[in-house]
Each structure stands twice: as C-alpha cells, then as structure tokens.
Amino acid sequence: MRPTVPTVLSIAALALFAGAALSAQQPPPPPPRPVVATPSSFASVEVHLNARRGRTDHAWWFSEAGLAGPSRIAVTYGQPYARGRKVENGLIPLDTVWRFGANMATALHTDVDLTLGTLKVPHGDYSLFLLNGRSGWWLIVNAETGQWGLDYTPARDIGRVPLTARSLAEAEDGLSIYLVPDAAQPTTEKADLRGMVRIKWGRTELTAPWAVDE
Numbered sequence: 489m490r491p492t493v494p495t496v497l498s499i500a501a502l503a504l505f506a507g508a509a510l511s512a513q514q515p516p517p518p519p520p521r522p523v524v525a526t527p528s529s530f531a532s533v534e535v536h537l538n539a540r541r542g543r544t545d546h547a548w549w550f551s552e553a554g555l556a557g558p559s560r561i562a563v564t565y566g567q568p569y570a571r572g573r574k575v576e577n578g579l580i581p582l583d584t585v586w587r588f589g590a591n592m593a594t595a596l597h598t599d600v601d602l603t604l605g606t607l608k609v610p611h612g613d614y615s616l617f618l619l620n621g622r623s624g625w626w627l628i629v630n631a632e633t634g635q636w637g638l639d640y641t642p643a644r645d646i647g648r649v650p651l652t653a654r655s656l657a658e659a660e661d662g663l664s665i666y667l668v669p670d671a672a673q674p675t676t677e678k679a680d681l682r683g684m685v686r687i688k689w690g691r692t693e694l695t696a697p698w699a700v701d702e
Contacts, residue, residue, distance in 0.1 A: 528590035532564040535667045535683065537600065537700070559599035561667060561698070563616070566590030566637070569662045575690025580620050585628065587637035588618040589663060595633065601701040604629065604685070605649035608701070614646070618687075625651040625694050627685070651687070651694040663689040667698070 537559040568590040573579055580586050588594045593615040602609040609629055617628040617640055627649040632641050669683040681700035686693060 528569065529567045529662070530564070530591075531567040531665070532562060533665055533667050534560050534562040535669055536560050537681070560597070561600065561602065561700075562597045563594065563665050563667065564597075565594035565616075565663070565665060566592060567663050570659070570690060571661070575659075576620065576692055580618065580689070582620055583622060584619075585640050585642075586618045586620065587640075588616050589637060591637060593617075593630075593633070593635050593637045593639070594665075596629065603699045603701055605696045607647040607649050609646065619648070625653050627651055627687075627694075627696060649696050651696050654693050654695075656688065656691045656693055659691045660688045663687075 566589040568579070570579065594617075596609075596614040596616050598609065598611050601611050604627065607629060613633045615630045615633055615635065617630060619626040619628060629646050629649065630640070630644050631646055632639075632644040664687070666686040666688075667683060668686055670680050673680070681702070683698055685696045685698055687695070
C-alpha cells in the first residue's frame with residue numbers, strides 16, 4: 489500500500505524536527521581567535537666591516553657589499569619588557585644563569601675572530617647568556633646554537649666575560665643590547681676595529697670591550 493499524502497508530510501516533518509533537535513544539541517562554533525601582539529619583540533644589532541678576513545693568509549680582502557658583502561658582528565635577541573616588574577634580582581634572578589632575552593636563545597654571529605673582554609671568540613655562531621652573581625655580572629658565550637632560551641648546557645661554554653655595571657638614572661623598560669664601535673681617530677680619520685658591548689635593562693647598564701683580532 490502506498491503511503492497517503494498526509495503520511496508523507498508527517499514523515500518529512502519528523503525528519504525536519506529530528507534534524508533541528510540534533511542541531512540544537514551541537515555546541516555553537518567558537519568565536520574567531522583575536523589577533524594579538526606578542527608580549528616581547530625581536531631585536532638585532534650589527535657592526536659591519538668593509539672587508540673580509542682571508543681564512544688562509546689572514547689578509548683583509550676588500551669587496552663591494554653587492555658582491556661578497558661586508559663582514560659583520562651581529563647579536564639577535566628576543567626583547568622582553570619589565571612593565572612595572574622588578575628586573576634586578578627579579579626578572580634577572582640572582583646567582584642563576586639567565587636566558588638573556590626572551591623566546592629563542594640570544595645569538596651571536598661573527599665573521600671575524602673577536603676578543604670579548606679577555607675572552608677569545610673565533611669566528612662563527614654562538615649563544616649568549618647572562619649571570620647576575622653575588623660577585624658581579626658575567627656574559628656567558630656558549631657554543632650551542634638554535635635552542636630555546638631556557639636550554640642552557642654549561643659543558644658547551646667557551647668562556648665567561650666579566651661585565652662592568654653602573655646604575656642608570658632612569659629605568660629602561662625594555663632590554664637593549666648595543667654594539668658600539670669606537671669613533672674615528674682625529675689624525676687618521678679611521679676607527680680602530682674595537683668598541684663596547686652595552687646592555688641596558690631596569691636601572692643597570694653592563695659593559696665590556698670588544699675588538700677584532702688583527
């Protein structure tokens with residue numbers, strides 16, 4: 489027997505009702521994720537030289553930047569901000585190796601052999617860490633690269649550089665690292681291949697000399 493028209497309509501109505509009931513049981517879709525800025529920024533500082541050092545004869549080879557490019561010394565780092573929090577003995581803990589930035593480990597790249605303080609640093613890539621010790625501040629140069637900032641392996645240290653500390657009159661909200669080359673000499677109008685590393689955060693400035701090995 490064929491179903492009558494009212495029966496067909498009843499079946500269709502039941503199907504629609506069941507579909508509506510199932511739809512009512514499903515949770516609504518989540519709202520779209522908001523676009524936000526990360527709490528820390530990314531920063532870098534570089535010093536460029538207009539020549540490269542020969543790997544065999546150690547002579548300087550001058551070239552245009554469009555060809556081989558200059559030699560460079562570069563530090564790249566995640567830049568945290570205090571935002572009212574205590575920096576010294578707070579965000580930078582006492583007697584604990586600190587990640588020296590945010591996110592990935594702070595990276596040092598140098599195309600030339602360097603001396604940081606009295607530490608010899610061959611050309612290459614390194615990670616940098618900071619130690620706020622009871623006896624003073626230290627910059628740690630580590631041979632491991634590309635790791636998360638909290639991943640520190642003491643066995644990979646190539647050395648530590650003592651830092652000179654002084655107090656700042658006004659607090660620096662964001663961590664800032666500078667590679668400041670020396671000014672040109674008045675007699676030669678040329679600058680020596682040396683300068684200062686300057687680190688500022690909170691009410692503390694830390695410094696150490698750097699120089700390109702001749």
